[in-house]
Amino acid sequence: MPSKIPRPLSPRHTRLSEDDNSESKPSSNAFAVLMSSHKENDAWKEATVAEDRNFRPTKQNGGRRKAPFYKVLQGMPIAIDAFRYGTIPGVAAYFLTHAHSDHYTNLSSNWKSGPIYCSEGTANLIIHMLDVDPKWVHSLPLDVPSVIPNTGGVQVTPIEANHCPGSCLFLFEGPQTVNAGDSVYKSPYIGSSRTFRYLHCGDFRASPKHILHPAVKDKRIDHVYLDTTYLDPKYCFPPQPLVISACAELARRIVSGRSVSGQEAHLKGQSRTMTSWLMSQDKAITSSTVEVDASAKVLVVVGTYSIGKERIVKAIAHALNSKVYCDKRKAAILRCQSDPELDALLTSNPLDAVVHVVPLSVITSDRIKEYVDRFKGHFDRAVGFRPTGWTFTQPNGSDTLPSISTILAKSRQRQFTYANLSPTRNSTSTYQLYGVPYSEHSSFFELTCFALSFNWGKMIATVNVGSERSRGRMRRWVEAWEKEKKARLKDAIIPYRTPDYW
Ligand SMILES: [Zn+2]
Numbered sequence: 001m002p003s004k005i006p007r008p009l010s011p012r013h014t015r016l017s018e019d020d021n022s023e024s025k026p027s028s029n030a031f032a033v034l035m036s037s038h039k040e041n042d043a044w045k046e047a048t049v050a051e052d053r054n055f056r057p058t059k060q061n062g063g064r065r066k067a068p069f070y071k072v073l074q075g076m077p078i079a080i081d082a083f084r085y086g087t088i089p090g091v092a093a094y095f096l097t098h099a100h101s102d103h104y105t106n107l108s109s110n111w112k113s114g115p116i117y118c119s120e121g122t123a124n125l126i127i128h129m130l131d132v133d134p135k136w137v138h139s140l141p142l143d144v145p146s147v148i149p150n151t152g153g154v155q156v157t158p159i160e161a162n163h164c165p166g167s168c169l170f171l172f173e174g175p176q177t178v179n180a181g182d183s184v185y186k187s188p189y190i191g192s193s194r195t196f197r198y199l200h201c202g203d204f205r206a207s208p209k210h211i212l213h214p215a216v217k218d219k220r221i222d223h224v225y226l227d228t229t230y231l232d233p234k235y236c237f238p239p240q241p242l243v244i245s246a247c248a249e250l251a252r253r254i255v256s257g258r259s260v261s262g263q264e265a266h267l268k269g270q271s272r273t274m275t276s277w278l279m280s281q282d283k284a285i286t287s288s289t290v291e292v293d294a295s296a297k298v299l300v301v302v303g304t305y306s307i308g309k310e311r312i313v314k315a316i317a318h319a320l321n322s323k324v325y326c327d328k329r330k331a332a333i334l335r336c337q338s339d340p341e342l343d344a345l346l347t348s349n350p351l352d353a354v355v356h357v358v359p360l361s362v363i364t365s366d367r368i369k370e371y372v373d374r375f376k377g378h379f380d381r382a383v384g385f386r387p388t389g390w391t392f393t394q395p396n397g398s399d400t401l402p403s404i405s406t407i408l409a410k411s412r413q414r415q416f417t418y419a420n421l422s423p424t425r426n427s428t429s430t431y432q433l434y435g436v437p438y439s440e441h442s443s444f445f446e447l448t449c450f451a452l453s454f455n456w457g458k459m460i461a462t463v464n465v466g467s468e469r470s471r472g473r474m475r476r477w478v479e480a481w482e483k484e485k486k487a488r489l490k491d492a493i494i495p496y497r498t499p500d501y502w
Helices: 030-035 037-050 119-131 208-212 241-254 274-278 312-320 328-335 341-344 367-373 404-412 444-452 468-486
Strands: 078-080 094-096 117-118 138-139 155-160 167-174 195-198 220-226 298-304 353-360 381-387 431-436 453-462
Touching: 037 119, 037 468, 094 155, 117 119, 119 138, 119 328, 119 341, 195 274, 195 381, 208 444, 220 341, 241 298, 241 312, 298 312, 298 367, 312 341, 312 353, 312 381, 328 341, 367 381, 444 468, 453 468
Parallel strands: 078 094, 094 117, 117 138, 195 220, 220 453, 298 353, 298 381, 381 431
Antiparallel strands: 155 167, 167 195
């Protein structure tokens, strides 16, 4: 088992030093000095060189890639999701936000560059999947600050990220003591008595809960390292909890043989409706009310990556009162997540469960048939769910450059029910496949609500930063948020529907 980090702080330690009055300062923007105008662009250019695809380790380049500036916290000996750069000069603590491969690149049983800090679920996963020596791995308790050894007194609070199991945001608080890392840009704040706060979002799906968290609420955050995967208004997919309920309800209706004709009304105006799709199938359906053959035993198959999307699986299993089956390899990974609810659902007998978890690639018309054929005599039909953020397409005529107020007004109304799920074109009456607009990254709307809801100095993009064009596009949105925040005069949280989503 991973070793525990020493001592979560007692509440009396959670107060910051007296000289920290940065909350009240409108813009004591540390990064503005380091990264203003052309310097910022130069730093990104330096980062682009560091990420060069053709990089080969040689004696001249020190045998390792240089870590870009945004992988090492300004003034602190702390690196985040930076394992591909090996031993980074001056870094005493290596953090991992979650166990997705693009975040732990190069982490393996050979790791010996320093202690790794992460959540308990992530610790279990990297030891199990990557064979990292447990002596390096320190799991951190969620929601409480812990002091990180050898960092000059920096403390960190991990906050659940609403991404994959074990994923977290890290809120760092402490002094600037050292220029660690490879960047030529140095901080002018080393040795100052100020406490700096950095929020690293890793990958996350922003929710009001993140803003309401005691470690974030009413605080001034100097730098936010933002998961900018969908920082583009074309990505305005519906709230996650609504999509999860929609999948569970659709599965329940299909498996119980109930009418799914309700889809017709909801889909009015869209080009294809569930009813029109069913009517075009080989079994001609003449009535507008569609009854599914209740005697046919239906298998529900959910496609997932190595970790992530478990919430859909659990919701469908509960709706069908079923166990969940997956192969041994996948089950071992699921058990790393320390999720008693999921553990209780798992079975090793495929015939014991009407919900099966399979690799995403199985949810195609050919592969699903092949899969269900293995259980001939037990299941006659299958419904396949393929959850991915990319299945959502914007309705025609959508505004590609909406104003912030338009974004807020439109998105807040969004609903999503089972009737919004329509089968893919190559579905048949025996194998129905559904693309599900489900993402474990924030939609553009959620990023906007998140950014407008708290007091921050600098947003630093961590995804899609490879080209100047893409960085420029993202910078314009960050500037639009800054302008909107100024116009609002104070940092009040954007009104939300539930603490789980805006
Ligand atoms: Zn991820």
